[in-house]
Amino acid sequence: MMEYALSIKHLGKTYRNGVTALDDVSLDIEKGDFFALLGPNGAGKSTLIGIVTSLVRKSAGMVRVMGYDIDTHFSQAKSKIGVVPQDFNFNKFEPIIEILKNQAGYFGMGRHAALHAAEESLNNLSLWEKRKLTPRQLSGGMNRRLLIARALVHDPELLILDEPTAGVDIEIRRSVWNLMREINSHGRTIILTTHYLEEAESLCRNIGIIDRGKIIVNTSMRKLLEKLKEESFILYLQNPVTRLLDLEDYSYKFLDDKTLEVALSYDKTLHGLFNLLDRHGVTVSSIRNKANRLEELFLTMTHRNSE
């Protein structure tokens, strides 16, 4: 039997106020995977992560982390997990070196080993120079990196990140992306929840979409994107075009005299489009996707699900 990094069976959670956040959720995530968990606000993503990390009590079902049941082998299961929460949950008055040493200590690392692990983790996140500062003295981006440094200090096999780039600027987002890619390249399993669909598309190999407490999609990113029936491209033309073009079955519209928007169904090719444009003497200088493809699909699926 295959041992998964995370295996969830028939997981349910109903809060005391009667709200059902998770309803019979089953999910298997392979070791070494980079998995995206997507869903609109209130879909149940954070509840699911909360249950896996034991911050939320489940109402039903079973969760295994690296083969260890979180009910019967909670200590082994928890020792495998590193969690990066959505919000900063540090002791704001504690120097960051102490935050990391303490976190390592809670996982059973002695003071000397904890110091070594904290140093390594802070160095990896370029925070060693700031080790004597408290979180209050760090920028938002540095605090975001500190969350990741703390999650990695005990060398977990499964890293769970709950919207790690929420509210950070594009530069920090890119650096966090690079960091996550590097962490995953060393064989660590990563589960990522995010609202930035571009992030999921760019980083993750597999994807689960959760809506109203149910998993509505669980597949590879490639297979999911293949479900798109149509894709829109923006073409930037080298010279202005003021006449209508006969592009056969390709539907298009001019955004201005040098910008063309073309809808490309999956039975058509970019090669065919370029041939037609070439025939009309139109030269394309650059091209981009009109919208994030995953976003289009995500909206379609969650909308369809709500109907």
Add this chain to the structure above:
Amino acid sequence: MKLSLQLVALYTILVKEIRRFTRIWMQTILPSAITVALYFLILGKFIGSRIGSVDGYPYIEFIAPGLIMMGIITNSYANTVSSFFSSKFQRHIEEMLVSPMPNYIIILGFVLGGMARGLIVGVAVTLTALVFTRLQMQNVTLVILTSILTAALFSTAGVINGIFAKSFDDTSIVPTFVLTPLTYLGGIFFSISMLPEFWQKASYANPILYMVNSFRMGILGVSDVNLAIAMSVMVGLLIILFMTSLHLLNKGTGTRS
């Protein structure tokens, strides 16, 4: 988690807790010493000299053990309730909750931290007391045992308050409306033999009476209560409170949704 790793985790919490209250010693250690110095000055020196002796001891000497106990009780409790609630409020309690250490280690870590502060304040108050009066120490073992049990008991009670507290107001309700009256009525400033019969009997329902008198027995050799009963009350209450706090943390009350 292996026992040796659990001990490492426990040591980590203890060191963190001690660092926390020593970093702000002006707020955590010093006020008790100053308050007790004022008690000795006003109640002991100025008023006590007119009261005469209680149970054969000058008043200032009689109240000294109770005042030391008061320092231990209030500081043990205050340390755990504020530390636990603050870690909930800032949510860094999650650092512990996501770790593999069992819940009893988390509670024990906070309790030992509270005990450390209570006992350090106890020593500070004792040193202050020695400026004003003499302390004989009839039974050092009893003094140490009572101090440790009392500190452990109120540290654990503080954890329970911290678990239930939803706001900073909730952390001061019990100390103000329960702990302070029970402490003042627990025989610090008087022997219960001085009370009317009804209030003498009612005083036996106050657990602090047993702690103060057990401690007074260790220092002065006099007590209003039977020592065996006093020990049983302290140990029994400690077990009940610890099991309650463990049950609450296991259940996730105030910490997990």
